[in-house]
Amino acid sequence: MVADRASFEVQVSKDGRWSTNTIVYKEDEARGLAKKLLADKKCEGAKIVRNWLRADGTMVESEIFCETRTVKDDGPIRISPIDSVPEVKCEKPEDFMGDSARGVVNRVFRTYLDKQFLTPTELMHSFKELKRLQEKDSLVPSAVDRVAQLQTKDGEQDAKSRSQDIFKSIDEISNRARRVESLKLPKLEGSFSEVMAKIAAMGENEDRDYLAMVVLSRDLMNVRNWVGKLERLCNLAVADNDPHALEMLDGVIADVLGSNVVQDVLGWQPGLGAAIIAMFDLAAGKMKVQKTDAGESAEVLNRLFAENKLPVSKACLLDRAHRQIRSPNPLSRSESEKEGEEFKRVLHRTMTPTGFACGADTAEALTTRYTRLVEQGGSAGRKAALESMFRILPDRAFGLIYLCDMLTTPYGTEHAAAIADLLGMVFRARVIGEFCERTLPPKERMIRATNAHHAVMASTFPPETKQKLAEHIDGILERYLIDEQIVEKLDHHDSPLRDRAVRLVQFCAAGVLPEGKAMTRARQRILALLRQPNFDAHFIDGFTDPLRAQKALRDFHQLLVKAGFG
Template identity: 35%
Template sequence: MATETSKDSAQAEAMKILSQAGIEGVRVVSDTGKPVNSLGPEDILFERIKPKGDEKVFIQNIDDAPVCYTLEDFYATDGRTTINRLFRTYLDKHNLTATEAMHSAREMKRLLDDGTLLFSAVAKVATFQAAKLEDTNANERRETLFAYVDQINHLAQKTLQRPMPRIRDVGLNEGVAELKASAAPEELDYLIRSALATELVENRSFVGKLGQAVDWAVIAEDPATITALDIYISDILHNADVLRDMLGHQRDLASALITMICFANGEPIGEEPEELTIEHPAYTNIQLNRLIGSGKLPESKAILVDRVRRQLEGLSPLSKGDREEEREVFHGLLDKLIPDINIVGGPDMAEAVTARQSTIINKGGQKGMKEAAASVLPTLADPGRKAGYLLSLLESKLGVEVLGAEIDNHLDALLVGSPSVNHLVREKLPPNKKMAKVTSIFNQINKSALPDNRKEQLTTRIDELLATYIVDGKILDKIDKSDRPLHVRAFMLVSLVQPEMLPKGKASNLAREIIVNHLKRPNFEADLVSQIPDPKDQANTLRKFHEQLHRCGFFG
């Protein structure tokens, strides 16, 4: 950055800076005191982008492509992800995202004029898609895809013929309001994306695009606008430079992946200022982190998680040290990926974890994958984490095609082979937390891809373990002591049969029986609140107790 006293000298200095290596563009602006992100066209005195080299751009290799059944599939997550990967070098060369390219008539024309590039991409995708479809071949599928490309181009050209608000002139929410007032409901989502593309295409920096999109997302009032911005932000996150800028300096790949998981979970990265202003150097990162954490950007979160998965499946070492350090940092990574029974990234991540473990133990092939899955389990320690990993792995391609029998054996060893709850959950936890942990496994099994008869076998075993634990540990006797106020005992008993505490079955029926006996007592409600002096507190206690009974299914 430099300052000059005249436009001519500033322009001359800008051209000197542009000639330096690593500089892609320069801009001379008036010294108005405005933040960089708030500059308008009237503030820009001179701008020049360094021409990209004429190096040949090739379509990137991909190992699969989803089938596009409708035009909307191209704009959807899987379609855009495929386009972003196929055209990565092209998009990076022109500082574009897939969604910008599909909504800008000018960019669509440039792509169509780019010789064999589009043909190569369509041919590659057609081959993958034809293999998944009956009664079609690659040539026929190619023609179908080109017809979709024509429709995409037609829509982009058609938008030029209609009045469109300029967001930079009228504001984001005002521009969307204009579109909502004039557009048919079925075309509104497309037109919002198109209006955003008009602005973003003019920003020839991925970091700049991200800053602008995040700024808009912070002030966006309409859910459709947030959805559209999530699309653009998720596309921008495919760019490697953006990710490097977002993550900052990292010690090694494992550290970078852990930071990315934290970002995807909306966990603050580093200290945040008490009052965040646009001048703060991490303003965009912090706002993006907050938006993801609030659940407003699910596609952007998914892109970060998928990036972690692909890096985990790759061959790059996680650490810069020896094999033992690689093991240690991988265990730290597992703490973030599998914090409890739900694995971040689901079945695909479970497969990636197994693939990375096979690299660490240096054993390949099917035998190596089987050993890898077995050796991941001891590092997880917690039974809920083990069950979550196994049940997610079961739904992966690796689980379906290779590891089905091994996963069954591991589940048997974990659940059927445990003689008691205390053997299954070895941590020194209070009874309610132990029961909740075991119940979470029960519920996860019911949601899993296991066959129904296998689910019944395992859940019946878990129910038996819980019932034995309650009886042998005299859990109900300890709760239902006569010297304890009735309303305290009642709430503790009802809490015991909450869905997250005990599943329906033998174990919960033991507690339910005691609750039912209490409910049958004459004047039960009066006795329930007899030791609560305040009438208002009595009424609130009765209301909350009935709400809990309803939640536990006592009234149907």
């Protein structure tokens, strides 16, 4: 009973900051874990904090072990391995300043940037920092070679000439940074948009946005930790209402989120699966910030995401989540037998009413992860993963949305025949209870089926396949309307004409049915009502105020237009 009131928090030091590694309930286990951490030569320190729960419910913390040390520089810094780059090549120096290009810089120079506490934006807008990077071992040539190889594997250009193009742009970026190095620019005091206005008033020949980024970079270079940079940027974003200024800040926040600060923002997580779920929560602005090690900046960031003010940062965070899903790292930190269970938790978190959170990107990442849960390897393993993923989804409608997504990925090219075979299971679902989850309410069932219809019509299936699938789903929905007498219930004759008409039109305007036989059946019922003699007079029957009667008619006619009766 006494032991249950004590827990032992094992913390690890990195870059001078302590963060929780794990929590256990036995002191000897905690000491063993701390010793194991310290066995790593790269570990800067480990400590154990004993948490004691008093009878009155308060928690008492006491440090029972702590060891720190200076970690020696372990040789030359190398580029981080990358296996993908954006499809569109950067042609001009300005292109290398774009969001996707900075994302590549963030990944390939990750070790160097973490060591220097620099974002790609700071790097590209400071001649001093660019020069320092170019003088650091063979970092830049190695990075350029790797990017050139990835960008020329389709054979349209040879890697050597592509490398030369990239080096030329790097020189131009460096020369531009050198030209403004000695330029006296305003300090970042007040809002970012105010600084942009001051720069515009200076009348310099250089582009205003570029100089504004120079000012921001100079400001951020004074902050030598990631949490501090994030806090500074988030506060600037909150304080600014100018859309363009916020757009520029969003890009730099995305740069910061490419670092290990994400771990601080998420706080301690029991495993990779939980961390991935937390990343999706954060991107949606729904993260529980109680666990965070980033303090108030995590709360502000969460709020900015909730307000949809950081689209570039959101894309960066979700890209990171997808790369973690694809990675070979286990989702469960210590219990390998729970890997399948953790996968299902991640799977369910990434599902939305319209499909996966990021469509094909999420579907492909999850399928790649699932290849580690099947026995087969290689092409057979990928096929088995695709088929298993389809079967574990909640219903055939969601499975069809998944297949539409996978068709646009390399899996679709490699296993088109397997996808075609799985469509047979979709066609065998003859009624809505076989096509959609039985536990869903009637409206949600129809929406699920309609979303599958939309996915099919937007897919890359051959036209004849799309037509067959669309007609099949439409038939399921029409049969459901007939069997459940959905339209008849909405048009109940005991209700006043106005209520019946409004209910039917709202039903057609609600997006619960696609264009087709099912929708036509509902519209025909509405047309029958509209064609009744003196419909308008019957519709406003009961109104004593002429103005209210006119408004009711206007609102109804607007609803008719929304429902496709324009």
